[in-house]
Amino acid sequence: MLTNNLFKRWTYKFFAPDLLQRGTYEAFRRLLEHDRRCHELIADFQDLFFKKQEPTEWTQVTALYDQLSEAVGAITKELTLISAREATDLSTYYKKFDSYIRFLLQPESNRTDPPYIICLGEPGMTTQLGGNKAKNLAEIYQNFDCSVPPGFAVTTNSWNSLVAYNDLRPAINSHLRTLDPEDNQSLLDTSNALISLIMSADIPPEVYQAIQDASHDLVTGLAAKTQTRFAVRSSAISEDGLNSFAGQYRSILNVDPEDVHHSYLQVLASKYTPSALLYRITAGISDTEASMAVLIIEMIKARAAGVIYTTDPKGDKQDTLFIHSVQGGGEKLVGGKARPHLSCFNKKELSPVKESGSKCPIDQEEAKKLARLAAGLEDFFGAPQDIEWAIGDGEPVILQSRPLKTIIPIQDADPENKVDKPDLPLLYHGGVTAAQGRGTGVACFLSTSPNPQDLPPDAILIVENIPASLIIFLSRCKAVISTMGSSASHFSTICRELGVPLIVEATDIKEKITHGEMITVDADSQNIYLGRTEDSSTAAGGPLSTGKNHPYFLRLQTILEFITPLNILDPEADSFVPESCRSFHDIVRFAHEKSVQAMFAIGKSGSRRGHRKRLETALPFDLYLITVDDDKENRKTTDDDTITIDQVESIPFRALWQGLTHPSI
Template sequence: MLTNLFKYWTYRVFAPGAVLRTTYEAFQNLLAFDSQCHEIMADLESLYYQGKKEDFCKISLKYESLAENVEGMVINLQRMAPGSYIDLPAYFNKFNFYCRFFFAPPELHFGKPFILPLHDEALTTQLAGAKSSTLAELHQQLNLVIPSGYVLTTNCFSYLLEYNDLRPAINALLAKTDITSTRLLSEISVAIIDLIKGAEIPPEIIEALKYAGKRLQTEKGSHMRFAVRSSALSEDGQCSFAGQYSSYLNVETDKLLDAYLDVLCSKYSPEALAYRINCGLSDEETPMAVMILTMVDAVTAGVVYTINPSGTQEDKLYIHATSGLGDAVVSGTVIPEVFTVDKNSTLPVAAQSSKQKLLTTTQIEDLGKMALRIERHFDRPQDIEWALQGDGTFVFLQTRELHLYKSENNIPSELSINKESLLFHGGVMASSGFASARAWVPDAENPLDTIEPGHILVLHETLPSYVRVLHRVDGVIAELGSAAGHFATVCREFGVPLLLGVGKDISRIQHGEVITLVADTRTVYSGAHSPKVKPSPVYKRDKDLPFFSKLRTVLDFITPLKLLDPQSKDFAPESCRSLHDIIRFSHEMAVQSMFSIGDRCSTIKGGKKKLQTQLPFEVFIVDVDEGLDKHASALQIITVDLIRSSPFQALWRGFNHSDISWGEQTYYDWKGYDRMAMSDAFAFQSNSDSASYAVLGKDYLNMNIRFGYHFTVIDALCEPDSTTSYCTLRFAGGGGEFEGRELRILFLDKVLSRLGFDVTIKGDLLDARISGISADSLMERIESLGKLLGVTKQMDMRLKDTEMVEQQIDKFFRVL
């Protein structure tokens, strides 16, 4: 640092022009980093506020880019003002450490134990997953019958990846995921599965599998076959992962390794990837354990819900049953028999409707009593998988908490539907809520994976793999299926209304027809009958999902803005409480440094100039490359005729168009404004708190403009004989409500697009760019920008609806 300071002061004394050029270069770099920072912050906030789900590998890379750009701002600020703000890097490192700590993967274990029997007291959730540990608990503490078996621990999975160094390759693929692209999700799934299938299996894992098979055959007989089931960490927890991982039945001993690898690979199926990303869990938070269980000779099987999933009828439990194995119930391919049982008497209160007698009254009573024991033991409602063997013994295969999900789309009192529009009434409400949208009936011409957002999905059966498209649908209606199925569980988790078991009535719905589903009343209507209620934002509705809780945690170190008033004594590095504060401070000090260096180098460029103008905002000028007439060098206040910057002159002509009325107002006092979403700009001590600034060259303009609460940055290069000319615009903020700001952004988007700009929007932040046209044409566009910015002042306060937007667009092109 001492060397840099000596060099800086040597240049300042003997070559002040070099200082200005170096400072201007650092300033340009800092502005570029600043722009990137705000773009990445806007992207991260859109993930949270708009509920755009991404894998945390991808989010982590975005953070890495943000950190690099913030650090770039800090470095270039110190280039501009050596010896100043020496504490700023330490505060950056502090918040960078917090964020990197958050994104760091959990501690993984690669050593023994690789295998544990289900009855082993060393079997923990961390080693075996909740599915295995709760199953073991049923036997150890409640003395209930469970299958004999072993668990290949999560250490096994982690060791396999470590042994083959697969984690970097897997993370690189996950960072490319986009759950809105079925094609890309499938390609990434295939690539990761190929990595695992092609991996060398460590000898310790092979030995563990052989040991489990041999011991179980010794106990149960040489012809014993096995069930190979997933038991991932986080499965059967806050997120159920119901039906997302594979299980294999009737596996022979010599096929155990293949089945084990297939279960591991199911962790990366398209539907499992989409589900995990929607929940907000990282891949490393969900290592896979696998159960090797003896097959159960089931004559009847199914699921018990110890409460209605809607949270009603707490004095009842519900036994879902089918003949044979229960996989048909949980996979949603049958309509099961349902026995409703009174919890007080444990006797059935609803008569059987099938001709086949699946359970006797005594068996219903016994199963009900055991289910209630399980519920009392875990002290919460349970979702229990069971099987009845030929000898009359009930065997329990799984139990997990039955989460009670209240749909955000509960039927409001304003919903009034003409009964004549009823299509049908019936089926089973498996997830409450209502939806009004076009029907999507998958077939050869309308494949499931091509479903567009905002449809009601109409299915024959509710396969668990279909959850991969749930984030795109407003509701689901199915011919078959069970409220105890995996698909239904996930619908409740995601708040998607689900009506299933409607039978042949499904044929009444035509693809593309607008329908209204009211799951709670088990009714489907033709036409749209949406009530006039505004749904809660997704980040509030699903705030308990790990995605939102985790992202909120890291955003709290990134986006809050405390440094608001540059004139405050607290506007200092030690007051920074987030990366946004560091960005704001760096930008503010850089702008001040840019202007103050003009004062110090007044013999070269005349220092900072104030523009004399009748417009109700102040403009300060710094010339870095022949942007001012030589006669301006001795003046502190200049007139516009002394400005030689061609893009500035074009913009100023637009500002001063005869049909734009500025009036005398100076807009709002923006001090204390906590939504400086992009420019984090500098306030001059003057009569107006709306100071704007411009850095000028002969063919160059970088101008930060404040009109009250909204901020605009224009960066333009107009070289007559160059193909590199361009103009970029960034626009954000406003003092109106979000709806008004959104309408103004819509106005800007449509006008700029017609002017030939490429426009991108994130929330109320708009970026536009145009290039590849002649300098003369570009000057015309910049003049139009001046007009456009003039007419949009306070437009967010005036616009009420899209009709007004269209009127203003027509007026702009007709009058201006």
């Protein structure tokens, strides 16, 4: 393309100089328009970093960059038509920076080839293929002495294959580009559209058959058991790692093997529920970086189930194991709808130290076995663990083990900022601390504010239960109080990640607080006060808490280093050359300056002489006019190097000049 432009330009220079001059002028006009657009887009990128306090949907960042790249590329093309010599090297630097930025914007290409299935007992289960949930369970299955349900993972390659087979990526990106996560209706509309896309998609034949074969093998291996059922669970790449995605994706239980393909699609589609979308965006993860694997395991008919924390997530009792247990399956516990029994064990001695809550659904010997397994899993993975377990007819079964996020207590993190007891009337004391911190705001009962936009920006949310889907309200919440739930629920994990104070098991809270009154919640002491404090909000934030050290902003900052800095300033300096460009801003600056110089040089030499005239004026500056029309026959020409305003035929310019020379100016 560059060679063609150069050849065309030199041909016009020798055989059609007037046509070249007009073409140069038109290219200059287009370049100025691209220049304006580039500066607008660069400013938009700066706003993403400096003005936005929350991450932006990454598809929108990519779309913004596509516009900027196109505009900068157009500038280099137009400069070729104006001053080919100056543009020769500039295009090379544009392509270099463009490749750097696209590498930072996009992950490695997602693979669509086999394996589509990996069994828990097989080698080769990685986070990239099976997600952290499946990888961790496979490591336990193969290397740790405990009971794990048999099963297999439908890999991320299968998800990528489904997206490619149905050509879904353009439609997915189109919906995500228009998503406004702060607008609940936009969130719901986008979610519904994307879920519909996935549920109406066809599973690629090779993936369908792989799931069919693996399901048949699993049923055959469980032939001794009657009425085999599956649990179909999410295992996304970004889940159960630095970001928990706790409760954001679906788990479908008691699935008939004949229905496994439909359940597989349902779990994939849960990637786009409103709460999952909001969580992913808040975490600063792009949609293509959150590829979904699905874990399919034997369904355990649980007599009791629960969650074990191998240390205190609040950072206090680090030598204690916390066993939360409920009767039956554990979904009501992690879903924030149950008050569990809590058994605490000394981690080193594996001896019970405390019990509380409802009636314990397991005996002391089973509790000791669970404590021993939990301590062993913490040693096995080398970090505190959040473990889901169940007990059916026999030994305890491990269903999941993921890293447990712990928070440094606020007073330990900064003793100088220790929060004093507020001098306010005490309204309520009770409940259990699920996420630390203090928040002041307006008491809001969820039943009276079903839409997040209906909440004030400083709401104290008061609810019956704490499902993980409540994340859509948290951007407007200073604290949350629940009459049910536990610190082992998925929503509690999210609040700790976001740094939102949370009190659970506040049984009679609605009798003590009036909707709309100003209150202060001190989750650490389980105290609620009437009124506002000066230190209105303190909380220990986890990986999802915002700030410029958030991974999203660090990534964006790296990208901006190739976009916004202006390094070449002085057009007269020897360093004002393409080789000195270090950013898109430099390229835009260089192209603008060189194009202006080229336009002022028109008419100085050769066949173009006579088209560039200096306007005679008493004003203290030189102004040169250039003829760019095609009407040679009627053009008024003169050999003089100057021209008077009476000789100018352009009506718009004469009007401009009349204003510039008005006596009042």
